[in-house]
Amino acid sequence: MPSPVPEIPPSLWEGLRNRDDSSLSELYRLTYNDLLNFGIYFGFSATVAKDAINQVFLELWERGEKLPVVSNVRSYLITALRRKLLKDFNREDRFTELTGREPGYEPPYEEVIVQAQEQQHLQQTLQQALSQLTPRQRQLIELRFFRNQGNEEIAEATGMNINTVYNTLSSALKLLRQTLNRKEKRSLVPLWLLIFSLLGL
Amino acid sequence: MSMNAMNHDLYTADDFLLDDSFVAYRQGTDPAATAYWTEWQRRKPGNLPAFREAERLHSVLSGHKPGLEASLQELKTLLADRQADTAPTIVDFQPVRTRFQTGWWVAAASILVMLGLGGYWLWQNQTVSYQTDYGQQKTITLPDGSTVTLNSHSELSHRRHWASGANRDVTLTGEGFFSVRHLEVNVPFRVHSKNAFTVEVLGTEFTMTSRSDLNRVVLNRGKVQVSGSDSSPALTLVPGQLAELDPATGQLTSREVSAERYNGWLRNQLVFDEVTLPEAVRQVEEQFGIDVRFDSATAGSRRFSGILPLKDPDKVLNTLAVYHQLKITRQGDAYLLNR
Numbered sequence: 001m002p003s004p005v006p007e008i009p010p011s012l013w014e015g016l017r018n019r020d021d022s023s024l025s026e027l028y029r030l031t032y033n034d035l036l037n038f039g040i041y042f043g044f045s046a047t048v049a050k051d052a053i054n055q056v057f058l059e060l061w062e063r064g065e066k067l068p069v070v071s072n073v074r075s076y077l078i079t080a081l082r083r084k085l086l087k088d089f090n091r092e093d094r095f096t097e098l099t100g101r102e103p104g105y106e107p108p109y110e111e112v113i114v115q116a117q118e119q120q121h122l123q124q125t126l127q128q129a130l131s132q133l134t135p136r137q138r139q140l141i142e143l144r145f146f147r148n149q150g151n152e153e154i155a156e157a158t159g160m161n162i163n164t165v166y167n168t169l170s171s172a173l174k175l176l177r178q179t180l181n182r183k184e185k186r187s188l189v190p191l192w193l194l195i196f197s198l199l200g201l
Numbered sequence: 202m203s204m205n206a207m208n209h210d211l212y213t214a215d216d217f218l219l220d221d222s223f224v225a226y227r228q229g230t231d232p233a234a235t236a237y238w239t240e241w242q243r244r245k246p247g248n249l250p251a252f253r254e255a256e257r258l259h260s261v262l263s264g265h266k267p268g269l270e271a272s273l274q275e276l277k278t279l280l281a282d283r284q285a286d287t288a289p290t291i292v293d294f295q296p297v298r299t300r301f302q303t304g305w306w307v308a309a310a311s312i313l314v315m316l317g318l319g320g321y322w323l324w325q326n327q328t329v330s331y332q333t334d335y336g337q338q339k340t341i342t343l344p345d346g347s348t349v350t351l352n353s354h355s356e357l358s359h360r361r362h363w364a365s366g367a368n369r370d371v372t373l374t375g376e377g378f379f380s381v382r383h384l385e386v387n388v389p390f391r392v393h394s395k396n397a398f399t400v401e402v403l404g405t406e407f408t409m410t411s412r413s414d415l416n417r418v419v420l421n422r423g424k425v426q427v428s429g430s431d432s433s434p435a436l437t438l439v440p441g442q443l444a445e446l447d448p449a450t451g452q453l454t455s456r457e458v459s460a461e462r463y464n465g466w467l468r469n470q471l472v473f474d475e476v477t478l479p480e481a482v483r484q485v486e487e488q489f490g491i492d493v494r495f496d497s498a499t500a501g502s503r504r505f506s507g508i509l510p511l512k513d514p515d516k517v518l519n520t521l522a523v524y525h526q527l528k529i530t531r532q533g534d535a536y537l538l539n540r
Binding site: 025027028029031033036040045046048050051053054055057058061087089090112113117118122126139140144145146147150151166169170173174175176180 | 214215218219221224228230254258259261262263264265266267269272273275276279459461462468514
């Protein structure tokens with residue numbers, strides 16, 4: 001799913017090279033979610049990705065005017081983040097680091113988002129919950145909650161009517177919550193039984 | 202949808218998730234939305250449980266991303282730390298001056314104290330200690346709210362009770378990652394080691410190692426001043442620097458490093474940073490509590506760097522062997538590396 005990438009004005013990079021504080025903030029705001037998604041797609045947790053992004057920006061800031069003039073800021077940042085993750089945050093065997101993931105392969109959202117859950121039971125339940133959705137529903141959930149798009153943006157990007165966007169998301173959320181909550185409640189039943197039986201004694 | 206157009210007190214979990222301003226609050230992209238929803242929660246409306254459910258589901262579906270503005274703030278703090286002109290915190294590399302020796306002396310002294318001053322004082326001054334086995338890690342919260350994560354085969358001890366305003370003293374053997382809370386009153390936090398040096402800080406993050414002949418501090422955040430024995434000049438460390446005590450000369454040296462490499466074990470990584478084979482082998486032995494032998498003729502002085510998963514010693518040693526073109530064999534409980 002190609003996502004609309006926010007335009008990065010060249011003046012922001014120039015500002016960063018001149019150590020302009022507001023250019024740094026602006027560039028960070030424009031690229032943060034995009035870079036986080038890259039880190040998550042690359043197999044890292046969002047927290048680790050965030051730490052690596054901050055390290056990248058810290059180093060860019062410190063290099064200041066020594067930074068090269070860059071035409072494609074986005075791909076420069078992605079490359080820097082990729083290098084940072086492999087160099088300092090890599091959990092894999094560094095000597096074989098390049099054998100794991102093939103460049104260019106983008107796993108689908110549901111696979112990525114299931115991987116991003118740290119609790120194992122949540123991984124299974126979420127996988128099951130997502131598998132009940134239609135492809136259209138999954139696409140809208142991804143756009144809204146992973147790609148950070150507003151309802152109107154989604155309507156524009158998909159050519160759907162805004163009300164259809166609402167209704168599709170609404171039915172998808174209902175299904176997701178049902179599956180996720182059912183699992184939670186089921187696991188609570190034995191606990192209640194235990195408490196009642198203890199009170200009975 | 203505008204923030205005031207709907208009555209948010211009647212929202213269901215799904216209504217929240219469909220509301221752009223709620224999602225902006227969760228993403229931390231809009232300060233106005235953050236302010237609005239923070240204030241809204243403070244009023245404790247009746248549908249707060251639905252709000253919490255929406256928050257949980259949003260977190261799951263977004264992959265638990267940290268909010269934008271919070272992360273940007275964190276970056277600004279990191280930048281400020283590097284540029285800070287404030288007085289540095291003190292790291293004092295000196296022989297230990299712990300008040301309590303562990304073991305029998307504590308017991309003996311305790312009995313005398315108990316006879317003299319009573320049980321309460323004793324209880325407060327008891328030494329509490331935490332240990333980890335080989336291959337184990339443990340996170341400890343100290344009485345002041347600071348945390349320490351102990352690496353494999355390490356021990357941390359401190360007095361049970363820390364009076365407010367009194368010094369915070371702990372003793373470390375092995376390796377630990379410290380996240381020290383800065384208190385309103387500047388109360389020093391000191392890490393003593395059994396044989397080499399004392400680290401004194403106010404509020405900062407660092408990894409300290411104190412194993413037989415390896416005494417080292419790597420600074421992640423904050424600013425520290427390091428002073429060695431009288432003959433060695435004082436150093437100021439900024440984040441990303443390492444200070445080490447030379448076991449032979451007692452001199453203090455510092456260099457630029459990648460600080461995350463030294464707490465890789467927090468993320469289940471075994472990190473080798475410009476080490477020779479004997480140094481790497483010692484690291485492996487300390488981490489897993491195993492015995493590795495090698496013919497010193499094969500060792501060489503080639504330095505290498507790398508990150509290996511901290512899972513099992515077999516995999517780590519195999520990779521080391523392949524990298525150095527050596528063979529690895531098992532000899533009873535020990536491993537043998539040779540040509």
